[in-house]
Amino acid sequence: METKPGNGETWIGQRAFDSASMWQSLSFGANDKAAYCLAVCPAGEDVISPFLDDKAQFVQDMVKPLQRKRERIYVIPGSDAELHVTKRFPTKEAKPVGNSLRPRSIEGFLSGMPLTFQRDRSKGLDAIYHFTFTGDEPAKATVRISSQELDIEGGHIGDPDLAIEVDSRTWLQFLAKNRGIVSALLTRKVKLKGSPRLLVEFGKCFPS
Numbered sequence: 001m002e003t004k005p006g007n008g009e010t011w012i013g014q015r016a017f018d019s020a021s022m023w024q025s026l027s028f029g030a031n032d033k034a035a036y037c038l039a040v041c042p043a044g045e046d047v048i049s050p051f052l053d054d055k056a057q058f059v060q061d062m063v064k065p066l067q068r069k070r071e072r073i074y075v076i077p078g079s080d081a082e083l084h085v086t087k088r089f090p091t092k093e094a095k096p097v098g099n100s101l102r103p104r105s106i107e108g109f110l111s112g113m114p115l116t117f118q119r120d121r122s123k124g125l126d127a128i129y130h131f132t133f134t135g136d137e138p139a140k141a142t143v144r145i146s147s148q149e150l151d152i153e154g155g156h157i158g159d160p161d162l163a164i165e166v167d168s169r170t171w172l173q174f175l176a177k178n179r180g181i182v183s184a185l186l187t188r189k190v191k192l193k194g195s196p197r198l199l200v201e202f203g204k205c206f207p208s
Contacts, residue, residue, distance in 0.1 A: 113150065116208075136169055
């Protein structure tokens with residue numbers, strides 16, 4: 001079996017572990033690094049006594065070593081997770097990966113927004129967006145981002161800071177990075193009423 005030069009670890013085995021760890025981390029509903037949670041959780045009868053006797057010492061003995069451990073943490077570039085790892089865990093390597101939560105329908109885009117919304121990246125943004133989707137999947141929606149909170153409603157509600165009229169297929173291609181926003185604007189597949197800067201700020205809240 002192939003081994004990585006310079007150390008005694010099985011290279012194929014390590015790659016398999018990294019891959020499994022990455023997909024567990026990115027899966028919706030999965031318990032990220034569940035073994036870590038089990039290792040430091042004081043809920044079990046076997047370890048509850050040391051935790052109750054000296055909580056601070058328990059943290060030093062069990063939690064801190066895992067926090068200081070050198071390892072890869074898989075993050076989406078521009079996400080809150082990337083910012084958190086960089087600031088909170090300097091000994092860990094933030095390794096960028098692609099976002100697997102890419103919608104294939106307008107309904108999927110709207111319903112999936114709460115899952116991909118980055119609260120920290122939205123700080124300072126207070127705006128109402130009116131979306132008008134045309135073409136294969138006609139729909140209207142209002143998206144408000146304010147005080148680092150996201151609200152989505154059907155139809156057009158309130159006065160928008162930015163109105164976006166877009167061909168539904170073009171929007172999905174843009175989200176999948178199969179089409180650039182500039183070409184869509186030039187061909188009038190995307191029409192904006194309001195400051196284009198707000199579209200840039202919107203994109204920062206949903207990095208892909």
